Structure formats: structure tokens, C-alpha cells
Amino acid sequence: MNLFKDFEGRVLVALESLERIRAQSDAVNLQRVAVEPPRDPSHGDVATNAAMVLAKSLGTNPRELAAEISGVLERDEDIESISVAGPGFINMKLSPAYWQRTLSAIIAAGDEYGRSDIGAGAKINVEYVSANPTGPMHVGHCRGAVVGDTLANLLSFVGYDVTKEYYINDAGSQIDTLARSVFLRYREALGDDIGEIPSGLYPGDYLVPLGRELAEEFGSKLRGMTEDEWLPLVKDRAIDAMMKIIRGDLVALNVEHEVFYSERQLHANGAKAIREAINELTFKGHVYKGKLPPPKGQRPEDWEDREQTLFKSTDVGDDIDRPLIKSDGSYTYFAADVAYFHDKFERGFEEMIYVLGADHGGYVKRMEAVAKAVSDGEAKLTALLCQLVKLYRDGEPVRMSKRSGDFVTLRDVVDEVGRDSVRFMMLYRKNSEPLDFDFAKVTEQSKDNPVFYVQYAHARCHSIFRQAAEVFPQVDLEAADLSSAVDNLISDAFEIQLVAKLAEFPRIVESAAATHEPHKIVFYLYDVASAFHAHWNRGKEKPELRFVNETKPKLSMARLGLVRAVATVLKSGLTITGTNAPAEMR
Structure with missing residues (x-):
């Protein structure tokens, strides 16, 4: 049940009943009409902008139109009172009976409450993390991992067919550097004095075990080979070892991708995938031979003062055209990006979401241009940039991790504070x-720690259930029909406020999914937890407000229904964020 969609429908019915709107239906755009919570809760429970967005096309004053619309809406039994505010907002206060039915519906829906079919099964690819396989994941990757994973969960919750994907950057020069770094550790394992790690190689101690494994597998055999001979052998093993570390880091964060896509797939069979993608763009008229003017400022690696094969990306929204094939016939990194998007489109995805680090801002326009050219505008590309995370301890910057070389690893953070704290706070x-x-x-265990505060609210719900089981041992609370128990008994103003907050969940979920803003979920969960804790505290001061009262079993069952609804919403929201919903906290 979506409260706001329900009343949006009622407002539209009221509008269509007005003679002036029926007479000028061609001039009226009802799609602009919205129903939302009022900015000031004291104004009511729901508000509509109908009069303000329609008045001009109807040639009337917004407040005058609002009064006319209100005259129709006030006949609705579920509207207790209605008023016009400001330039023409229509504010409605809903009846207790409506809130009781809403609460019953929430309880009856259970884990399905808040789910939606707005996605209609459309296929979305969410690619996130995609860190170079050159070492453990660091805290900079952590935020993108959580944002991407939570967004994918959220989109699935509202009916999209979502694939979680990781792109393994295993075909660039950084992999050669990794292999040379591992080979140095291999020599070290054989007893060579390698001295200080040369500049340009990866210094992390995480490569030491891999060097030992190579020494056990090959003995001194690799040392007698040329680099051209040992490099591919070491490269394969290094990539596998790094991806094993990365997968373990992701599991520790409760992140599981369905697809791990290797860049080397694009370069296989003579770079067949890249060649085919470029050929298709050429056929569509998006590729030409030419020279690019020298860029202002720092020159990118793929710039050449020679004729190259170029993507005419300025025709599809980019700032400059982009090289695909260098003058020596080799493909640019960007050519692989084109082929990768082409592969996703061929797999049937209607939207591709890229969750990227803040340093990839310049990458967005060119990829949006690729999406338009490859799909002829049929597929949508969305890029989310995750800004930096700064680590502190009691306000002081955290020192870098010694064992990881020069960065704080994701595992360092998860091991110290726990997966749930990391996931929730990254959002x-x-x-x-x-x-x-x-x-x-x-x-810290306080209101100032959002993840504790929300999880504690869920645990408190279950504590109330355990208390109720002791007070009413004859009642099977798991089997009890709490959805019918609330009828006419949930009427306290603070209880109604809590129901109203729970009623916002479907709207929050759909809004967060539509705008690709998963942080809205954790903000909302904190608000629910705050409202629930506040009401629980009132029960300490006023015994008549307590959830469990042994002298009033019917009222207790009704209030347990409210607690069940709170627990359901908190658990659903926490599940979307990939965070645990504990039944007990010590």
C-alpha cells in the first residue's frame, strides 16, 4: 500500500469531476500533479500542488482553484480536515480510521511491504568496485562497493532485473607492473637480496606469499627465463591471486557480484570484440581517420600528433573526439571501454550504471557518448561518482596501514569496526x-551512532515481543493475526505519527530507486528508529502508553501489531543496505 499514490489517485478523481477541468481537458496536464508529505508536519499528513500547477492553464487564481478542489476532497471520509496554505497548497489531515487500515495493511504485507513493480522487469547492469587487480581493496574502493551493492539491492526491490557486475582491469600496463613486482618477490623467496623495492613497482607485503608460491611451484626455473617467457606465467598467477584477495575482501563486506567480467576477454582472438564494436560504429558513421589538436594542459597518454582512427564523439555529446586505434595499429584503452559497453548492450541491458571514484569525472561524458552511439539512444548510461572517504579516530586522521604498503585496506576497516558499521556509514x-x-x-552505543541506533530499534522490537510472550504465555504471537488486532485501538497521537512514518516507506523506496540515491534509505531508517525510541521512552513516563499491559490484552495485541510493523520496515530497509537486523544486542 502506497499512501501517496492512493491519495494521488483520489486527487485526480476529484479534479476530473470539476466542470472547468472537463471543459478544458486539452489544456490541462494532470501528470504534473503530485501528492507528498507537507514540509511542515503540523500542516497535515499529505499535501498536493494540484491548484498551483493547473491554475495558469485554466486561467484562474491558484487559491481559488484550491478552494474548489478542497470542496470536492472534503467529502472523502478518510480526510478528517483540509486547508489551503500559501500560494495554493492543499493540506489534508487523515482520519484515525485510515491510519488503522494503513497499519493493518503494513502488518498483513509483511516482508512484501514497500516492494514495487515500477521496474517492470527491465534489465539493469550495475557495475561497481572494478578495482585494478593489483592488491587488496583499499578504503577508497569501499564506498563505491557499498553504494553500488545497495543501489542494486534497491533496484531489485522495486522490480528491476538487476545484474551486479565487476569489471576486472586485467589487460593494461598495470598488470605487467604487478607481474614484475611479484617476480621480485619470487627472487626474494629464492634467497636473492632484492634491496629496496624500485620506484614504479608495487611495494606491498601482500605480494610476499605469492612470491613464495611461485618459488614452490617453479623452483629456480623462472629465474633462468627471459622476461618475455616468464611474464605471461607470472601474470596469470598474479591476477588469480589478487582476485582471490579482492573476492575475499568483498565477501567480508557482504558484497557478492554475479558477474566478474575480464578485460582480457575483449582482447582475446585478436581483439575480436573490440574490432567488431569499432566496425559497428564505423558502419553507423561514428568513426573516421584524422588528427586531434593538442589538448590544453597535460596531454593524455593516447594523444598523438599523427593520423589515428577516431570516434566522432562530439556528434553525440562529448567535448572532443576520442582515439580508438593508434597510428601503430594498437587499440587505445578507450577502445576496450567501447567494446565493453557494446557487450553489455548485446546482453540486453536497458540501463548501465557505473559506480566510479571521484577521479573518474572526466570519464563520464565520453561514456555517455558511447552509449548514445552504440545503442542509437535506446540504452541509458548513468554514472555515479563517489567522493573520497577520510578516516579518523577521535577526530585525528588515521595512520596508513603498514602491512598494505601505502594505503588503509578495506579489510583493516571491516576487521576493526564490523561489516554493518562500515556499510551503513558509507551510505x-x-x-x-x-x-x-x-x-x-x-x-559507540549512542544515538550519535546511526547504525547502532537503527539496529537497536529493531532489537528493541524483538525485546518487546519476548516481554509479551512472558506476560501472555497463552498467546502464540507468531501465529496471531496482529493485522486485525489494531482495528479501532491504535489512536494515540504519537502512535498515529509512528504509523504515518511507516507509511512513507514505499514512497521513499521508489524515490531512492528512481533517483539512484540509496542514502535516502539510511536517512529514513534513522527517522523511523528515532520515532520508535521516542515513543518507547514515553511509555517509561506514562505506563498507559506502554506496548505491553497485562491488564489490557486487546490493546497490547494492537500495539504489538504496531511493533511488528516497525520491525518489518526496519528489517526491510536494513536488508536493502546489506546490513544485519539483529533480534538482540548486548
């Missing part, structure tokens, strides 16, 4: 805003 700012992560604050 506690919009992805486009920088995020400060303080180890001390995310482990």
Missing part, C-alpha cells in the same frame, strides 16, 4: 559528498 552521506569516517564514533 550516511550522499555519494557525491565527501565522507568522514571516525572509528570511535561508529562503534
Whole structure:
């Protein structure tokens, strides 16, 4: 049940009953009519902008039109009162009976409450993390991993057919550097004095075990080979070893991708996939031979003062055309990106979401241009940029991890504060805003720690159920029909406020999915937890408000229905974020 869609339908019915709207139906755009919560809760429960968006096309004053619309809506039994505010907002206060039916519906829906079919099964590919397989994941990857995974969960929750994908960048020069770094550790394992790690190689101690494994497998055999001979052998083993580490890091964060797509697939069989993608763009008129003017400022690696094969990306929204094939006949990195998007489109995805680090901002326009050219505008590409995460401990910057070389690993953070704290807090700012992560604050048990506060609310719900089982041992609370128990008994103003907050969940979910803003879920969960804790505290001061009262079993069952609804919404929201919903906390 979506409260706001319900009343949007009622408002539309009221509008269509007005003679002036029926007479000018061609001039009226009802799609602009919305029903939302009022900015000030004291104004009512729902508000509509109908009069404000329709008045001009009808040639009338917004407040005058609002009064006319209100005259129709006030006949609705579920509207207790109605008023016009400001330039023409129509605010409605709903009846207790409506809220009781809403609560019953939430309880009856159970885990299905808040789910939606707005996705209609459309296929979406969410690619996130996609870190170079050159070492453990660091904290910079962590935020993108959580944002991408939560967004994928959210889109699935509202009816999209979602694939979670990781693109393994295993075909670039960084992999050669990795292999040379591993070979150095291999020599070290054989007893060679390798001295200080040369500049340009990866210095992390995480490569030491791999060097030992190579020494056990090959003995001194590799040392007698030329680089051209040992490089491919070491490269394959290095990639496999790094991806094993990365997969383990992701599992520790409760992130599981369905597809791991290797860039080397695009270069296989003479780079067949890249060649076919470029041929298709050529056939569509998006490729030409030419020279690019020298760029202003720092020159990119793929710029040449020679004729190259270029993607005419300026025709599809980019700032400059992009090289696909260098003058020596080799493919650019961008050519592989084109082929990869082409592969996704061929797999039937209607939208491709890329969750990227803040340093990839310049990558977005060119990929949007690729999407338009490859799909002829049929597929949508969305890029989400995740800003940096700064680590603190009691307000002081955290020192870098010694064992990982020069960065703090994702595993360092998860091991210290726990998976749930990491996931929830990585969402506690919009992805486009920088995020400060303080180890001390995310482990304290207080209202100032959002993940504790929300999880504690869920655990408190189950504590109330355990208390109820002791007070009413004859009642099977799991089997009890709590959805019917609430009729005419949930009427306290604070209880109604809590029901109203729960009723926002479907709207929040759909809005967060539509705008690709998973942070909205954790903000909402904190609001629900805050409302629930506040009402629980009132029961300490006023015994008549307590959820369990042994002298009033019917009222207790009704209030347990409210607790069940709170627990359901909290669990669903936490599940979307990939965070545990504990039944007990110590």
C-alpha cells in the first residue's frame, strides 16, 4: 500500500469531476500533479500542488482553484480536515480510521511491504568496485562497493532485473607492473637480496606469499627465463591471486557480484570484440581517420600528433573526439571501454550504471557518448561518482596501514569496526559528498551512532515481543493475526505519527530507486528508529502508553501489531543496505 499514490489517485478523481477541468481537458496536464508529505508536519499528513500547477492553464487564481478542489476532497471520509496554505497548497489531515487500515495493511504485507513493480522487469547492469587487480581493496574502493551493492539491492526491490557486475582491469600496463613486482618477490623467496623495492613497482607485503608460491611451484626455473617467457606465467598467477584477495575482501563486506567480467576477454582472438564494436560504429558513421589538436594542459597518454582512427564523439555529446586505434595499429584503452559497453548492450541491458571514484569525472561524458552511439539512444548510461572517504579516530586522521604498503585496506576497516558499521556509514552521506569516517564514533552505543541506533530499534522490537510472550504465555504471537488486532485501538497521537512514518516507506523506496540515491534509505531508517525510541521512552513516563499491559490484552495485541510493523520496515530497509537486523544486542 502506497499512501501517496492512493491519495494521488483520489486527487485526480476529484479534479476530473470539476466542470472547468472537463471543459478544458486539452489544456490541462494532470501528470504534473503530485501528492507528498507537507514540509511542515503540523500542516497535515499529505499535501498536493494540484491548484498551483493547473491554475495558469485554466486561467484562474491558484487559491481559488484550491478552494474548489478542497470542496470536492472534503467529502472523502478518510480526510478528517483540509486547508489551503500559501500560494495554493492543499493540506489534508487523515482520519484515525485510515491510519488503522494503513497499519493493518503494513502488518498483513509483511516482508512484501514497500516492494514495487515500477521496474517492470527491465534489465539493469550495475557495475561497481572494478578495482585494478593489483592488491587488496583499499578504503577508497569501499564506498563505491557499498553504494553500488545497495543501489542494486534497491533496484531489485522495486522490480528491476538487476545484474551486479565487476569489471576486472586485467589487460593494461598495470598488470605487467604487478607481474614484475611479484617476480621480485619470487627472487626474494629464492634467497636473492632484492634491496629496496624500485620506484614504479608495487611495494606491498601482500605480494610476499605469492612470491613464495611461485618459488614452490617453479623452483629456480623462472629465474633462468627471459622476461618475455616468464611474464605471461607470472601474470596469470598474479591476477588469480589478487582476485582471490579482492573476492575475499568483498565477501567480508557482504558484497557478492554475479558477474566478474575480464578485460582480457575483449582482447582475446585478436581483439575480436573490440574490432567488431569499432566496425559497428564505423558502419553507423561514428568513426573516421584524422588528427586531434593538442589538448590544453597535460596531454593524455593516447594523444598523438599523427593520423589515428577516431570516434566522432562530439556528434553525440562529448567535448572532443576520442582515439580508438593508434597510428601503430594498437587499440587505445578507450577502445576496450567501447567494446565493453557494446557487450553489455548485446546482453540486453536497458540501463548501465557505473559506480566510479571521484577521479573518474572526466570519464563520464565520453561514456555517455558511447552509449548514445552504440545503442542509437535506446540504452541509458548513468554514472555515479563517489567522493573520497577520510578516516579518523577521535577526530585525528588515521595512520596508513603498514602491512598494505601505502594505503588503509578495506579489510583493516571491516576487521576493526564490523561489516554493518562500515556499510551503513558509507551510505550516511550522499555519494557525491565527501565522507568522514571516525572509528570511535561508529562503534559507540549512542544515538550519535546511526547504525547502532537503527539496529537497536529493531532489537528493541524483538525485546518487546519476548516481554509479551512472558506476560501472555497463552498467546502464540507468531501465529496471531496482529493485522486485525489494531482495528479501532491504535489512536494515540504519537502512535498515529509512528504509523504515518511507516507509511512513507514505499514512497521513499521508489524515490531512492528512481533517483539512484540509496542514502535516502539510511536517512529514513534513522527517522523511523528515532520515532520508535521516542515513543518507547514515553511509555517509561506514562505506563498507559506502554506496548505491553497485562491488564489490557486487546490493546497490547494492537500495539504489538504496531511493533511488528516497525520491525518489518526496519528489517526491510536494513536488508536493502546489506546490513544485519539483529533480534538482540548486548
